Amino acid sequence: METVTFQNPDMAWEIAANIHLPPQFDAENTYPTVVSIHPFGSCKEQSSGSVYGKALAEAGFVVIAYDASFQGESGGMPRWVESPSQRVEDVSHVIDYAVTLPYVDAERIGVIGVCGGGGYALNAALTEKRIKAVVGITPVNLGRLFREGFSGFDPVGTLTAMAAQRTAEARGGELQVNELLPLSLDMAKENGLTERDVFEATDYYKTPRGQQPGGATRMLFSHAQKTLSWDAFAFSETLMTQPMMVVVGQKAGAFGAYRDGMEIYGRAHASVDRQLVELPDWSHYDIYDKDEPVGLALKRMVPFFSEHLGGDNAYVQAAAGW
Known part of the structure; x- marks a missing residue:
């Protein structure tokens, strides 16, 4: 693995990324x-990089797992901004960097994303046609989630509160940085926060299982207004032309990945090859890192990318071991 930073001429800050390289990597080839996109509140060292990035590299692909602008080790101020438009633009910036690398085939670029990153991956593919195949892993349409559960089903009230907070900050007030999860499993239990997705997210992000310094699970409240008017799947009926795979667990939770995955699969009529992978016995956060569901996802994902991006058949055959 190589750690890099790069700056696109369109940005005033650098993007930090880990490049996972295949076995017997040869820079002459x-x-x-x-390109691997991390979840909302996550970082490149978690599921997008250490699990799926590492596995796809072992299967013969170069994988670029990066931190979103304003998050992790990437630049951008203020910190912990979650901006869907910037998140999608980051994908193009990473591809801009990738195509300058001599060992990257510019005609064979795919994208994966996990959770909110899955929604961003699917949305990026609508307009970024350098993406030749896309996989949403337990994908969440973050705009839909903000309009519903994250706003207490009161999006206008939430926007009003964001407006007041942004004015206060512009006048020198303290930034309001929201913690997205209970700080521990014990705190979740004490406060009755045992809904599947909330509790399992806490188990992933707030314990040694998945905890990483860059995975802050924080959001700057005042700068999230645009998220409430964003739709990851807008115009997907006509613009999702690339091969597309959606991986979802049937054990549904409040964050709605199963619902969102089924929606984009149903709407992407123009995709030349749309595939749905349903995992009956697994939940949203199981698919982040647990061996069995990750293995089931990879058994479909690796041949999918091999077909549409090309790859070393020996590595694809090895994927049968997952």
Whole structure:
């Protein structure tokens, strides 16, 4: 693995990324490449990089797992901004960087994303046609989630509160940074926060299982207004032309990945090859890092990318071991 930073001419800050390289990597060759997008509140060292990035690299792909602007080790101020438009633009910036690398085949670039990153991956593919295949892993349409559960089903009231807070900050007030999860499993239990997705997210992000310094699970409240008017799947009926795979667990939770995955699969009529992978016995956060559901996802994902991006068949055969 190589750690890099790069700056696109369109940005005033650097993007930090980990490049996962295949076994017996040879810089004189060119490789199919996958850009990997982390979840909302996450970082490149968690599921997008250490699980799926590492596994796809072992299967013969170059994988670029990066931190979103304003998050992790990437630049951008103020910190912990969750901006869907910037998140989607980051994908193009990473591809801009990837195509300058001599070992990246610019005609064989795919994208994956986990959770909110899955929604961003699917949305990016609508307009970024350098993406030749896309996989949403337990994908969440963050705009829908903000309009519903994250706003207490009161999006206008939430926007009003954001407006007041932004004015207060512009006048020198303290930034309101919201913690997205209970700080521990014990705190979740004490406060009755045992809904599947909330509790399992806490188990992933707030314990040694998945905890990483860059995975802050924080959001700057005043700068999230645009999220409430954003729709990851707008115009997908006509613009999702690339091969597309959606991986969802049937054990549904409040964050709505199963619902969102089924929606984009149903709407993407123009995709030349749309595939749905349903995992009956697994939940949203199981698919982040647990061996069995990750293995089931990879058994479908690796041949999918091999077909549409090309790859070393020996590695694809090895994927049968997952």
